[in-house]
Amino acid sequence: MVAEIICVGTELLLGDILNSNAQFLGQQLAQLGIPHYYQSVVGDNPERLKKVIAIASERSQLLIFTGGLGPTPDDLTVETIADFFGVSLIEKPEIIEDINQKFSQRGRVMSASNRKQALIPEGAEILTNLTGTAPGIIWKPRGDQLTILTFPGVPAELYQMWSDVAIPYLKNNGWCQGIIQSRTLKFWGIAESTLAEKVAPFLEMKNPTVAPYANHGEVKLRISARADSQELAQKLIIPVETQLREIAGLDCYGADDETLASVLGYLLLKNNSTLSVAESCTGGGLGQLLTDIPGSSEYFLGGVIAYDNTVKASVLGVNLDDLAEFGAVSAIVAQQMALGVKTLLKTTWGLSITGIAGPGGGTATKPVGLVYIGLATANGQVESLECRFGQTRSRDWIRRGSASSALDLLRRRLSS
């Protein structure tokens, strides 16, 4: 018993809107434990929609449609479905009544075009829409072999109809065989391929499954368990998570909604210490990541954006001779920036970033992507980390990677 999602709308093909409905329905089906293998997007075209229905109705038993329920001529999902199965449409007085009421509540009069929304296939049930004028249908055109649900494309209406009507219907009709629960572990400082090799046996598991993802230098492992209840799913996930964390060690920084900034914030709070930052190539991006976290004022006091060398020298006290001799992008300048901001803002720790984000400014010895992270420690010592992000990365990528690497440097320090 497999579900399939069919999204109808030329605006989706043109990319005028993002298909968030498919993501919502995908998440919902996973949580309900209803397997779903295919999603299709098709424009407001009856012939093509029929072709999609023909394919989907052969490989899936629950077809979930979104879009094309409106009053305008290009809204033709329901009539096309009825036409495909050779069933005629009948007008439902209760829908006319409902639409009339909604219009009068808004002090308006129902337009003739809305009558179209009261037409549903003979034998179908109404899938009530509490907020909008477009109702959906629940229909079994081939007895128990095939169930069809239709929803408007308007996300808010889809969400309400799904929660209030579709979920109870699916549960009461034996669609929900257990649930799927996921837990995503997050990693920094290790390549996806390297991590995948370290945990190779886990990637072969069937329940829970473990799948790797990578984006902007961050790697993730998603553990997904299928079970009859959340409790049982947790029983499957927890031991796998424990083993994965043991294998990854400090490369694993957190899970699910945790970010490098939130984890570092937790560690700073736990250690009762404060942080300030000095940023050159990131221009404020490190401070922004830290202050993305509500309550970060408990441990983050602020920083200096030392984009120009004069600011590195005058505000942070970086030595002008060192700037001249080693250049702004150097370990020693990163260290002096970190110590300078820690001293100026009187914090426990000072973090700094100086590097070449590109696209210009690279040289043979100092290519684009070369970044130094400086750390002034609680006891006043300084250290630094050299990062080489590669000359092929975008300016945005290098800046994000630099800020994350800075957070990660102090996170590892406080974790060990």
Place this chain on the structure above:
Amino acid sequence: MVAEIICVGTELLLGDILNSNAQFLGQQLAQLGIPHYYQSVVGDNPERLKKVIAIASERSQLLIFTGGLGPTPDDLTVETIADFFGVSLIEKPEIIEDINQKFSQRGRVMSASNRKQALIPEGAEILTNLTGTAPGIIWKPRGDQLTILTFPGVPAELYQMWSDVAIPYLKNNGWCQGIIQSRTLKFWGIAESTLAEKVAPFLEMKNPTVAPYANHGEVKLRISARADSQELAQKLIIPVETQLREIAGLDCYGADDETLASVLGYLLLKNNSTLSVAESCTGGGLGQLLTDIPGSSEYFLGGVIAYDNTVKASVLGVNLDDLAEFGAVSAIVAQQMALGVKTLLKTTWGLSITGIAGPGGGTATKPVGLVYIGLATANGQVESLECRFGQTRSRDWIRRGSASSALDLLRRRLSS
């Protein structure tokens, strides 16, 4: 000659990620004038992927795949495509070489699993990936009847490969019959509904069409013209753009790739003046926006992240009595922050932000969403702007809106 988009990845079916790649490709195909009628999403499953390929290769002549090019076992798009067409994979030494280089640039060693990414179907060309390790392919498995392009699922890599390789390829191979050209005007400081009313007649036009969009407080009008050539499309677009800019005045800050930061940067350069920033609730976000622009070091010297009040006083010289009497979120503190950073960094202009980003910290008189922008002018005077973003906005929304409003304040000042 019709294109079709096939997105591969179980994470899409599970709704773990939003399918933004499909939107990007849909927009791109529309702009190139290449019709596309169907999109499919399928999981990391060879048998199901083959079924999708069988259907798509019968109804479309250009198949665009995203996802499943990575080094891990569940990345199997290319081998499955080759298997479907009964062609064997061959290892490309130049890809191995390229991956090796990218790893060494990052001071890492290529892992064995990456060799997998060097396998492409016999007869296929390499679709070069400048940024990541996963190359795509350009392949005609059935002569001119069918063209296959594959891309990684990582959006940044897809975008670069599409622009640098796919677009030239499609244009040179006769895929672009006529074109759709778009020009997007960008607005700040006016509501979408207000703008839509001002330009109502334009929204009824057929060629070019004018469509409004809004996101995070920014409003856009996209002018799209269909024509046989870029020149003819421009002839349709330019007069409409001119009229729209006249109607909108200073509310229109730019077009297409221009951002508030890039436009402000251009104005600062033109006026031969420099800028520094003092940030409280944005925590560095204003500096980051300014330094998103390559070459911003020409006019942006840096700033102070004064997240904690002690920093506002000690580093920026904000008066402690005023902090006590009026609070950190006040016009006078914003003005003193702006003047303080302008003085400290010796810049022509000083911009500051202090506000309540939430979710906590709001009061009856100073609700979440209340933000003050301070401006210290070239002649040493100070002024401020009060913004009320509303208590229903997210922390992220308020922080972004605050930074944009600060950029916009100086932009208008330098434009008039």
